[in-house]
Amino acid sequence: MEGEMRNLIIVWLSAFASLSYCYIIDKITPKALSIRLFAILPTICLLLILPLNLHSIIVSGFTIFFLVCLTNLKLLLFAFDKGPLSSHHPPLNFPHFIAIAFFPIKIIQQKSIKNGHKSSPNFASQFLLLIAILPIYIDKENVHQNVILFLYCIDVYIILDLFLHMVRDLVKFLIGVELEPNFNKPHLSTSLQDFWGHRWNVMVSDILRSAAYNPMRSISSRLIGEKWAKYPAILATFFVSGLMHELQLYYYGREKPRWDVMCFFLLHGICVNIEIALKSNFKGKWRQGFPRMVAAPLVVVFTLVTASWLFMPGMLRNGVDVKVRNEIIGFKEYVEGYFKALYLCFQQVW
Structure with missing residues (x-):
C-alpha cells in the first residue's frame, strides 16, 4: 500500500510538472500549429506512460480517467488552439489552467449562474441505495449474474456521480469559481441523444464534442453535405469514447482488447443516429419524441440492459470487481x- 501511494504521488507530481511546462510553452512559443504540437507531444506521451507505474485498480482508475483520457484530449485540442485550455477571453491563469487540464470541470459564466438549472446529486438517497444493494453482493453466488451486472451499472453511476461531485467541490474551493455539475439527472433523459449529449458526464461530452464530433462533422460536410454530416460525426464521437474505455481496460489488465466495451458505444452511436433520422421524418410535437413520462423509462431500461450485456462484462474482465x-x-x-x-x-x- 505504501509503495502504491508513493508511486501515485510521483505520477501526479510528474503530471503537474508536465502541465506547468505546457502552460509556459503557450506563453513563450508562437501559435503556429506545428511548433505547439511538437512542443506538447512529449507531455502527451508521458501521460500515457505514467499510469503504467500504478497497479491498484482504484488508484489507477481515476488517474487513467483524468490523465490519459481527458487531459490528453484537452492537450491535443490545445495544440490546435481549441478547447477549454485555449480560452483567451480572459486568458486562463496558472491555477485555472492546471485545474481545467486535470479535471472534468467547466467554469460557469456569470449569466449561467443566474439561469442554472442543473442540481446537485441527492447524496442521502444515493448513499441509502448503495447500502441497500450491499447485502446482495455479499450473497452474490446465489443471485443471477444478470442481476449482479444490472446492479453494477447502477453502482457505476452513483459512485461516479458522487466522486466527480467531490472533485468538483474540492476544485471549486481551491480556485474560487463556480463550476458546472457533471451530471444532469440522466434518469430524466427524453432520448439517447439527450442522455449522452446533455445529461451523462456532461463535461466529458463537451470534450468529445470538441475533439471528435466537430472535426468529423466539418470533414463530412465537405464530403457528403451538411445534411448527412452529423451521422458519421456522432459515430466517430462514440468510437473515440469507446477507444478511451478500452484503453482504460488495457491499463487494468495489460491484455489485448476484446472490444466488447467498444461495441457498447458503437451500438449506442448507431441507435442515436437512428433516433435522429426517425425524428427528422416527423412533424409537430412528434418531432420532439415521446413524452418524458414514456421516454425516460425507455432510455433508462435500454441503457441498463445494453450496459449489462456489453459494458459491464468488459469492465469486470479479469475479476476487476x-x-x-x-x-x-x-x-x-x-x-x-x-x-x-x-x-x-x-x-x-x-
Whole structure:
C-alpha cells in the first residue's frame, strides 16, 4: 500500500510538472500549429506512460480517467488552439489552467449562474441505495449474474456521480469559481441523444464534442453535405469514447482488447443516429419524441440492459470487481493499522 501511494504521488507530481511546462510553452512559443504540437507531444506521451507505474485498480482508475483520457484530449485540442485550455477571453491563469487540464470541470459564466438549472446529486438517497444493494453482493453466488451486472451499472453511476461531485467541490474551493455539475439527472433523459449529449458526464461530452464530433462533422460536410454530416460525426464521437474505455481496460489488465466495451458505444452511436433520422421524418410535437413520462423509462431500461450485456462484462474482465473489493479491505486494514500504531505511540509518550 505504501509503495502504491508513493508511486501515485510521483505520477501526479510528474503530471503537474508536465502541465506547468505546457502552460509556459503557450506563453513563450508562437501559435503556429506545428511548433505547439511538437512542443506538447512529449507531455502527451508521458501521460500515457505514467499510469503504467500504478497497479491498484482504484488508484489507477481515476488517474487513467483524468490523465490519459481527458487531459490528453484537452492537450491535443490545445495544440490546435481549441478547447477549454485555449480560452483567451480572459486568458486562463496558472491555477485555472492546471485545474481545467486535470479535471472534468467547466467554469460557469456569470449569466449561467443566474439561469442554472442543473442540481446537485441527492447524496442521502444515493448513499441509502448503495447500502441497500450491499447485502446482495455479499450473497452474490446465489443471485443471477444478470442481476449482479444490472446492479453494477447502477453502482457505476452513483459512485461516479458522487466522486466527480467531490472533485468538483474540492476544485471549486481551491480556485474560487463556480463550476458546472457533471451530471444532469440522466434518469430524466427524453432520448439517447439527450442522455449522452446533455445529461451523462456532461463535461466529458463537451470534450468529445470538441475533439471528435466537430472535426468529423466539418470533414463530412465537405464530403457528403451538411445534411448527412452529423451521422458519421456522432459515430466517430462514440468510437473515440469507446477507444478511451478500452484503453482504460488495457491499463487494468495489460491484455489485448476484446472490444466488447467498444461495441457498447458503437451500438449506442448507431441507435442515436437512428433516433435522429426517425425524428427528422416527423412533424409537430412528434418531432420532439415521446413524452418524458414514456421516454425516460425507455432510455433508462435500454441503457441498463445494453450496459449489462456489453459494458459491464468488459469492465469486470479479469475479476476487476474482486480486485477492487480486496483493495478496499486492504486499505481498511492499512488505515486501522496506522491508527493503532499511532495510538500505541501516544500511549508510550503519555
